[in-house]
Amino acid sequence: MLTLDGVHAGYTAVPVLNGVSIKVEEGQFVAIVGPNGAGKTTIFRTISGTLKPRAGRIAFEGLDLADVPADRRPHLGIAHVPEGRQVFASLSVFENLELGAYTEAGRRDWKRNLDAILGWFPRLAERRSQLAGTLSGGEQQMLAIGRGLASSPRLLMLDEPSMGLAPTVADFIFERLLEIRKETKLTILLVEQRVAEALESADHGYVLEAGRVVLEGPNSALRANDRVRQAYLGM
Amino acid sequence: MTAQAIENVLQALVAGLLVGAIYGLMCVGLALIFGVMRVINFAQGDFMMLGMYGAFYVFAALTAVLGVSGGLTPYAAILLTGPLLFIFGYAIHALLISRVSGAGAAKLDGDGHYAQLILTLGIALIIQNGALIAFGSQLISVRTSLSASAWTLPIGEEIMLFINQARGVAAIVSVAVMVALTLLIARSMLGKALRASADNPEAATYMGIDVARSHRLAFGMGVGITAVAGGLLATTLPFQPFVGLDYVIVMYAGVVLGGMGSIGGAFLGGMTIGLVQQLSTLILPTQLQNTAIFVVFLAIVFFRPQGFFGRVSERT
Numbered sequence: 001m002l003t004l005d006g007v008h009a010g011y012t013a014v015p016v017l018n019g020v021s022i023k024v025e026e027g028q029f030v031a032i033v034g035p036n037g038a039g040k041t042t043i044f045r046t047i048s049g050t051l052k053p054r055a056g057r058i059a060f061e062g063l064d065l066a067d068v069p070a071d072r073r074p075h076l077g078i079a080h081v082p083e084g085r086q087v088f089a090s091l092s093v094f095e096n097l098e099l100g101a102y103t104e105a106g107r108r109d110w111k112r113n114l115d116a117i118l119g120w121f122p123r124l125a126e127r128r129s130q131l132a133g134t135l136s137g138g139e140q141q142m143l144a145i146g147r148g149l150a151s152s153p154r155l156l157m158l159d160e161p162s163m164g165l166a167p168t169v170a171d172f173i174f175e176r177l178l179e180i181r182k183e184t185k186l187t188i189l190l191v192e193q194r195v196a197e198a199l200e201s202a203d204h205g206y207v208l209e210a211g212r213v214v215l216e217g218p219n220s221a222l223r224a225n226d227r228v229r230q231a232y233l234g235m
Numbered sequence: 236m237t238a239q240a241i242e243n244v245l246q247a248l249v250a251g252l253l254v255g256a257i258y259g260l261m262c263v264g265l266a267l268i269f270g271v272m273r274v275i276n277f278a279q280g281d282f283m284m285l286g287m288y289g290a291f292y293v294f295a296a297l298t299a300v301l302g303v304s305g306g307l308t309p310y311a312a313i314l315l316t317g318p319l320l321f322i323f324g325y326a327i328h329a330l331l332i333s334r335v336s337g338a339g340a341a342k343l344d345g346d347g348h349y350a351q352l353i354l355t356l357g358i359a360l361i362i363q364n365g366a367l368i369a370f371g372s373q374l375i376s377v378r379t380s381l382s383a384s385a386w387t388l389p390i391g392e393e394i395m396l397f398i399n400q401a402r403g404v405a406a407i408v409s410v411a412v413m414v415a416l417t418l419l420i421a422r423s424m425l426g427k428a429l430r431a432s433a434d435n436p437e438a439a440t441y442m443g444i445d446v447a448r449s450h451r452l453a454f455g456m457g458v459g460i461t462a463v464a465g466g467l468l469a470t471t472l473p474f475q476p477f478v479g480l481d482y483v484i485v486m487y488a489g490v491v492l493g494g495m496g497s498i499g500g501a502f503l504g505g506m507t508i509g510l511v512q513q514l515s516t517l518i519l520p521t522q523l524q525n526t527a528i529f530v531v532f533l534a535i536v537f538f539r540p541q542g543f544f545g546r547v548s549e550r551t
Contacts, residue, residue, distance in 0.1 A: 074443030
């Protein structure tokens with residue numbers, strides 16, 4: 001469904017990604033893990049088009065994304081739930097969800113999606129007319145995920161959904177993600193510093209270090225890998 | 236207080252509300268550009284002046300083609316001028332402003348604000364002098380038969396208020412346009428996309444919103460709205476190509492008074508300026524009208540720098 005082939009990218013002269021190749025198959029839950037500054041968020045930026053890769057190819061469902069502007073990519077079915085949530089703080093919770101449904105598919109499925117989203121995150125229903133900026137961090141994360149789901153995505157990309165959240169809240173978010181995936185068979189690409197949870201939830205994983213994929217494989221193999229156990233799982 | 240004094244105060248209050256309604260709409264146009272999209276635009280007064288000439292010539296065309304000139308025809312001309320100036324503003328943004336704002340400002344100093352200042356000052360000079368060449372320097376106005384008649388409003392035995400019909404209708408049209416715009420911004424998907432683009436451009440892109448187009452639309456709407464306000468003002472105020480200079484200052488004061496980023500606040504900010512201006516004539520010579528505006532402006536900026544309706548966190 002999504003392939004990155006030898007992607008190089010960066011913001012300044014210093015490269016952040018040095019030839020990253022990643023594959024996400026339809027229906028898969030793929031996790032990209034690695035330390036701070038490894039380039040995880042940069043990968044997401046190149047996929048959603050807010051950063052142009054310097055070299056390499058990104059294709060979504062066989063379509064080369066090089067000539068697709070960033071604001072058209074959500075309409076293809078790519079939903080990006082960005083790092084730090086980035087909800088529209090001055091808009092209401094409900095308006096945030098409506099903007100999630102800005103895509104053609106999202107408008108078509110709006111009623112059904114809204115019911116499902118409020119079912120998974122009842123807290124959003126309680127706070128629907130509140131300004132998003134006044135929500136707690138966990139609620140904002142729920143809203144960011146709900147907003148992504150409202151676009152009726154084919155691929156949901158989540159950038160550090162646990163960032164800055166209390167462990168119990170982060171656990172709740174991960175549980176809900178697994179439940180959403182079970183119910184919808186949605187393809188998910190996750191970037192996460194909480195390596196243990198990420199590898200537990202996903203079926204396939206990539207370990208990214210200094211802009212390169214240093215390890216990849218099914219989650220069971222990664223979790224059994226000595227290097228991963230020592231460096232990330234603290235075993 | 237004598238009945239005469241009370242009548243003078245009430246008369247000034249009514250005049251302030253009526254002219255304030257037009258100043259309010261004028262400020263709302265700038266609020267879309269400066270308050271919401273954060274583009275410094277010193278040509279806004281000259282876009283307003285183009286709205287005045289636009290209304291004048293559309294009115295003349297309507298009179299010549301349709302043979303109607305009475306009653307409400309000038310207001311139809313004024314409202315038709317709005318879309319014309321929207322297209323003009325949209326094009327100016329696409330060709331020029333977009334190079335120094337939004338994504339185009341990424342590599343410029345001060346978020347592109349210095350470049351915006353210089354660019355829009357240049358645009359202002361070109362429009363002013365272009366208008367001087369095209370329209371001449373004599374004072375003209377959009378003539379409506381209503382300006383010769385007044386509604387009278389008796390209060391009690393001794394007090395009689397006069398409301399000039401041209402001013403009254405202009406204020407009503409102004410409020411109606413404001414209500415329509417508020418509904419558009421608050422309820423429509425377009426309005427929500429504009430607000431999302433201003434709130435968080437990166438996240439808006441992730442929703443599939445063309446943020447550059449949102450900026451063009453907001454700029455065009457801001458120009459069109461101020462142009463309509465200009466046309467309404469032109470029914471009671473004779474104008475010439477340099478009329479914009481006085482009003483660009485009124486507009487910035489109104490937007491800052493109302494609180495940056497708030498459309499409703501900008502309207503009330505403009506309304507406040509109209510009231511202060513008219514009420515000041517009771518105690519000050521008319522030449523000092525603008526001085527009164529700035530005394531009040533300074534007082535409000537001093538005591539409530541976020542404006543009437545701005546939140547502290549929204550200040551830049």
